[in-house]
Amino acid sequence: MKLVIAEKPSVAQSIAKVIGAEKREDGYLEGNGYLVSWCVGHLVELASPESYDERYEKWRYEDLPILPKDWNYQIADATRKQFGILKKLMERDDVTGLVEATDAGREGELIFRLVYHQAKCKKPFERLWISSMEDQAISDGFSNLKAGKEYDDLYTAALCRERADWIVGMNATRLFSTLYGQTLNVGRVMTPTLAMIVEREAEIEGFKPEPIYRLSIKSAGIVATSDRFENKQDAEAVLNRLKEEKMALVTKLETTDKQEKAPQLYSLTALQRDANRFLGFTAQQTLDYTQSLYEKKLVTYPRTDSRFLTEDMEGMIPGLMDKLVWKFGYTRHVPIHAKQVIDNKKVNDHHAIIPTANVADAEFGELPSGEQKVLSLITARFISALGDAAVRSETELGFTCADTVFRAKAKVLKEKGWRDIQDWIMGGNAERADSENDEEEQNGNADILAYITALTKGNSYPLQDPKLEEGRTTPKKHFTEDSLLSAMERAGAEEMPEEVERKGIGTSATRAATIEKLVRIGFVERKGNKKTKYLIPTHKGVALITVMPEQIQSPSMTAEWEQKLLDVERGSYADSSFMDEIEEMITDLVKNYKIIEDAEVLMHPALEEIGTCPCCGRHVVEKEKGYFCEDRGCSFVLWKQNRFFEALGKKMTKQTASKLLHDGKVKLKGCKSQKTGKTYDTTVVMSVDENKRAVFQLSFEKGEGKNGKSKNKKD
Template sequence: MYKLVIAEKPSVAQSIAKVIGATNRQDGYLEGNGYLVSWCVGHLVELAEPEFYDEKYSKWRYEDLPILPEQWEYQVSEATRKQFKILKDLMKSSDVESLIEATDAGREGELIFRLVYHQAGCKKPFERLWISSMEDKAIEEGFANLKPGTEYDALYEAAICRERADWIVGMNATRLFSTLYGQTLNVGRVMTPTLAMLVTREAEISGFKPELFYTIAITVGGVKATGERIMDKNEAMAVLQKVKDAEKAVIRKNRTTEKQEKAPQLYDLTNLQREANKLMGFTAQQTLDYAQSLYEKKLITYPRTDSRFLTEDMEASLPALATKMADKFGYHGALPMNCRQVINNKKVTDHHAIIPTVNVHEVAFGELPSGEQKILSMVVARLLAGIGEPHVIAETELEFDCAGYPFKAKAKQVVKNSWKDVVEWILGGKKKKDGDSDEDKILQSLDFFQEGKSIPAREPECKEGKTSPKKHFTEDTLLSAMEHASADEMPEDAEHKGIGTPATRAGVIEKLVRIGFVERKGDKKSMSLIPTHKGTALITVMPEQIQSASMTADWEEKLIKIERGNFSSGAFITEISEMITELVQTYKVIEDAEVLMKPVQEPMGICPCCGKTVVEKSKGFFCESGDFALWKNNKFFDALGKKLTKQIAEKLIKDGKMKLKGCKSAKTGKTYDCTVVMTVEDGRCNFRLEFDNGR
């Protein structure tokens, strides 16, 4: 008799099979040592489309809304039908006595397994493998400590609620606004509030009116000191004249204080994504893909976590792990072992913080794809920094009085670099330039600036400046905004604040870009997320309850409560259904919306065939003469695991080539970097790949 182990992906199944001795390869599964090990391929089973319930829903009509299934139906995805049949046959096999659920240890992993289990009509008992690392030792320990599947029933309830709530909001709101406004307008439970944040930010920027301000500066003892901001020019000029007349300044303060910057907390997924965007220019999805690949290669722990701490039982192993990581990266500086500061059982829920595994010490680092090298380096650097001593700086503040007005100058000096040493060693850092800066002058002349001393105030000047608007959202700042959305409106004891989860936020951003509501603009390291005309128009006609971050954050909090068994799944779905029903019944079309909805076609390049303008339309990028077409639904890019975005299309049309990072092989699941080269023959686009080695 066998136990059937079901993993989420083939690569994970192979790692598990190797550890438990199931090494004989069969069609769609592995066998051996009393186990059969098979896998899902993402979501094998999905919620049925509306037309499955009634053929009339195949056409989008306002009078058919809302669509609220009484009995939820599921369908097997056409693309994965073969693998589902393999799993179903294995489950029904008389040789299989029980199952082991080995999908990813989280809400979505739970959903993937349970839907397959139920769709196959399986009634056999199953146990849950719950691990945070793909290391052999972690897998062995996980199999030695399997949990009854029933312990995760509440997690499954929450997953089902998330899925059905997204269906109710997405299907009904998308059909509602699309039928009322005569074009496809995609709406989502998390996607639309995220888009609303982007649109609101852009409205604030475009509506911002800069104000002039003035500052008076003087040079005292070779150091430039600046006064407070003055909004009125006449007042500023009057102060300038008084300062000129005074000629001298009195030193009121010369104070140096030491300040400590504590070692940073370890990474959860959102903070890793934010930091990687800031340092490397990676999108949230790229970071997640790199991290997931590193996890499957047994080099880091489970990435889809919202915790920044480790558990008590991990403390004893940290010194050895840290020593191996320092050795691997050639760091020979001080390595304190303040492990307690990264330990907190109360702040670890399903998974602990992301840390490297001991396998990193043996891996051929240079053979990893470039993106994975960078993410792995960040995770290692954060672990070693996290157990370090505080970074200490001495901050000196000088204050002068001239003609009754205060002027200040500041300088900072590192006393102990501490945890920043290892970060700068692994990730690099800005080297301070030796020079004759004001900071250097202050630090070199502290004894000169004795309090009460009167010295000449030279070179008085008035500088004019302008107030600045808020900055455009980047992936870093948008992830932060999503994480903290409506936090001030949530109760203090709320377990979850914000919209989306660490595992889903990257996908939300990518979908907004893919369906044309948002575009990325700027250079690689400082790419901004800008709502398109279509995205702005959607939010303009969207009622408050659909674009409300606070309502969505409240739903996310309730999903967490369902996971904990503290809220009814039925009450949650009823709340969503009632909100959608009211929306359908009460929403009024915005007057003159057809003007608002009319797409603005901006030129995005010159046609390589005839030299006329290429513009973006809903299905692709087309020449005005019709001689050239670059379709968004592109099989070549799908095979690379990429979508043909406006940014990529612009580069291809302009240069005929585009470097792509983090492409993913459909066969092996491995990621790689390449250059896509586009040639055009008779208006038809042909593509090929080039690699750094010339292939």
């Protein structure tokens, strides 16, 4: 009997169906010589510092750094039952060996090994390593199980990652929290990511726009512009000369065809970027949708850095292409340039994300909307990546007048090639999104193409409407998840050798979680419209980076660590050397860090005054949970989570609180009755009782529909 351990119940069920273990038991399935169970994520986790010494329960500077020599692990309370089931299954006399079937990557390896060691299991195990949950892929995987020891280095790298994150996060968080008197969460990957966001915001805020001067003319129906002038006087001098000129000489007239190669297949980060740009999805949403599609056997393994397939997959491409093209009703000829997507050297643990043959039989309407859209993206990318190059015809036109060159440019898509397939599946959304970012293509295409045939190089044409155009330089844009993911992926690239493979912070599997954590703990917030959300650092996030030393916030150093983890994974770098480096860095930080002067002001920004306290006459200021009197001896407060207002279907907003403090009352429209569900308008009147608590009463003026009824409620 073999025990198969998967990462999730849904994956375990898919595996059990293929290998014939379909008898359900408590926490596992059985049949055909197999037991199949699951981990439910991380069953075993690193223990807290107090497990090493009780004194670590309190955060004290003098106890730092905390550097365990023998690491302690604990069973998560929420999953203790499932761990017990796995342990008993491992101990069964009829279980002769195990099959490790957790996700085929670094974290999946860690999840299995920690359970295996925590259960003190000594039985041999083999590794199931697959990139698809299709029945055939699972069957083939079981026919080609790998020896567990082949993945020892992967496990070692996973331990290094986990323990390095613990050392940096636990020690740096306690260090800065004790020094600055408030909780300041620090992470090995999270903090450098935050640093990039804060740096970008500082560049935007510190940007000083400079004037831009350009001249424009119109000749033969075409508007052309000059290069930028350094100062207005020079531009005006040329403008005066232009007003005296009658003709403009065509000195350049060139049309060239440029090929636009088919795009590469999707890695997870590339997919997340496009899903954010085209669909407005967060990186985490895209990962969740893709993971679900993987478990439904509709796409291959999502947590991959690769954008290519392996040579042994070339034979399956035509058949898969036929099924996908049929599914989407594409009736034109579909070229298949398989060599464009094949490169063994650029595939590590897993190949690029592609759809599976099951997509042909899938009912798209039964999938959640987000999964439908992501599956369409992945399918469109697979088909278009195999297509012909697109061809753009680019026309460059140059006029010379008053010793100044004026240029115009136009692009037109001459052969759609792979773009035709992409537009068919995506409904043109991708093409529109691309062209929105191509200002040149939007600049005068119609005019140039309409009049270009009448022009001849070397001829002069009447000069019309010379103008001086004034503009201003603009700052960089705020980070979106698309652009931040790109920055994370490229971090440290300039400082690292060309041959280094992993140039960036985090991995494709962890970047989404890093962004979500920054938002969740209040260092970053999402702002913008429904389609485009920008990542903006909060005051708390800016304050943290301001006091953070370079070795903690450096994207380059973190990128270097990521490369070393990859080297550990390959057995080319000692895990002890990696951990020594981490411990040395954190020890030096604790020993030598100096508190930033005036940090108290930095950490505690001036609070916004919104009105006058009705009890003592001092200012009322906004804080995280409500609007408080600035006199700490006064207990007056208007809570943001206010049950009286919530019962009306309203919130205690800053505007509402300010109105109550200024006028003692506020008019509310569209309140909702909890009994009838009907809406009504009313006025809330505020008074204060003997305990300095706000008391609210409804007052209905004529025509407000409650016949003068009122009710009282204390805040």
